[in-house]
Amino acid sequence: MIALPELQQQIDQIRRDLEQRLPTLSEHDALEAFRVEFVGRKGRITGLFKLMGQLAPEARGEAGRLINEIKDYATGCFDEHDQADRAQLRQRQLSSDRIDLSLPGKHQALGCLHPMTLVQREIESIFMKMGFDVATGPEIETEYYNFEALNIPADHPARADWDTFYIGDSHLLRPHTSPVQIRVMEQTTPPVRIICPGRCYRRDTQDATHSPVFHQIELLWIEEGLSLANLKYVLEIFTQEFFGEGYEMLFSGDFFPFTEPSVQVHIKAPGAANWMEIMGAGMVDPAVLTNVGYDAEKYTGFAFGLGIERMAMLRYGIEDIRSFLANDLRFIKQFS
Ligand code: DAH
Numbered sequence: 001m002i003a004l005p006e007l008q009q010q011i012d013q014i015r016r017d018l019e020q021r022l023p024t025l026s027e028h029d030a031l032e033a034f035r036v037e038f039v040g041r042k043g044r045i046t047g048l049f050k051l052m053g054q055l056a057p058e059a060r061g062e063a064g065r066l067i068n069e070i071k072d073y074a075t076g077c078f079d080e081h082d083q084a085d086r087a088q089l090r091q092r093q094l095s096s097d098r099i100d101l102s103l104p105g106k107h108q109a110l111g112c113l114h115p116m117t118l119v120q121r122e123i124e125s126i127f128m129k130m131g132f133d134v135a136t137g138p139e140i141e142t143e144y145y146n147f148e149a150l151n152i153p154a155d156h157p158a159r160a161d162w163d164t165f166y167i168g169d170s171h172l173l174r175p176h177t178s179p180v181q182i183r184v185m186e187q188t189t190p191p192v193r194i195i196c197p198g199r200c201y202r203r204d205t206q207d208a209t210h211s212p213v214f215h216q217i218e219l220l221w222i223e224e225g226l227s228l229a230n231l232k233y234v235l236e237i238f239t240q241e242f243f244g245e246g247y248e249m250l251f252s253g254d255f256f257p258f259t260e261p262s263v264q265v266h267i268k269a270p271g272a273a274n275w276m277e278i279m280g281a282g283m284v285d286p287a288v289l290t291n292v293g294y295d296a297e298k299y300t301g302f303a304f305g306l307g308i309e310r311m312a313m314l315r316y317g318i319e320d321i322r323s324f325l326a327n328d329l330r331f332i333k334q335f336s
Contacts, residue, residue: 002051004059010051011070014044018074025081028089035082038074045071112336116215116324119312120197123217126241127195130234132219135194137180139201143170145179150258151287158257163203165212173201176305177218178258181284184220185292190299191223197308208320215308220284222294222301228261228283231302235281239267242311246270259303260285276314279306 018038024030037043048067055063094100113121124134137145143154152158162175180196196218204210221230232249239247247270251263259282266275281304286296309321316335318324323331 002054007063028085031081031085039078112333115312115335120308132193132195135184135196137183140171141174141179145182146174149182149291150178151285152257165201175202176200177216181220193221195219211321217306220303222299226300258285258288279304
């Protein structure tokens with residue numbers, strides 16, 4: 001049996017020991033030792049509760065009050081320092097961590113593709129899916145590839161259709177991609193199935209629909225037995241893939257020295273009132289096939305030339321061809 005004064009003495013001792021330790025509690029380790037000694041499940045204060053059974057029943061109420069008082073006091077001291085300790089720890093981690101996740105992120109401006117690149121790639125991929133290869137040729141051409149081999153002899157009035165920049169007497173900046181047809185056929189035995197995207201130049205005065213620098217895609221398919229019906233089929237697939245379902249197509253007569261017959265291709269959007277011209281095309285003239293050494297009795301084929309700017313303008317509703325070269329990022333960024 002123990003008596004209340006004895007318990008009181010123990011409590012006073014605990015209180016003195018505890019208070020002695022208070023100044024050390026800003027140390028993490030000391031705080032932990034304090035917890036174990038005083039407020040832990042096996043600590044000295046918990047130990048006091050076990051003495052209750054040895055007290056006279058009438059003393060137990062007062063004993064409980066005293067023990068709880070010291071317990072609350074110890075717990076209060078611990079909690080207060082424990083909070084400060086955690087805050088300190090977080091501070092230390094924050095200042096030593098290399099990556100401070102609380103900082104705002106750095107803005108990385110993403111590049112984007114030019115609308116012309118987007119449209120060119122899309123057209124290329126449509127024809128590549130149909131089995132066409134992509135070929136390229138030089139932007140500085142000779143008169144031979146640009147005109148003669150395409151059945152436009154010197155002094156032929158049709159040369160005036162291409163307002164050409166000359167470089168010296170016999171070289172020029174190509175005004176169309178058609179000379180690539182000749183270069184490819186010279187190097188290939190039929191069948192030939194190619195598209196040639198590229199930059200072209202003309203002595204045009206700039207306005208909303210003309211630019212001295214522009215792009216075309218040329219298409220050429222030479223094989224035995226091809227007819228205008230095959231051209232129509234290829235164009236129907238292209239129109240459907242590029243513009244969408246429900247477009248109508250119309251061929252009207254035209255003239256190009258390198259095709260016979262020559263046509264202009266127009267399309268009309270579903271529900272639209274007007275036809276839009278999208279390209280010149282035709283069956284390759286036998287004279288052109290002969291120029292590259294092909295047997296014009298055996299092979300036939302068709303070709304077209306498509307303005308990429310025009311396709312991009314139709315696709316995105318762009319009204320001024322000069323926007324493509326103005327390099328205004330506010331314009332360029334809208335499309336990808
Ligand atoms: N080269 C022509 C131009 O620039 C377009 C063209 C028309 C290309 C008919 C062709 C074609 O291949 O068959 O105006």
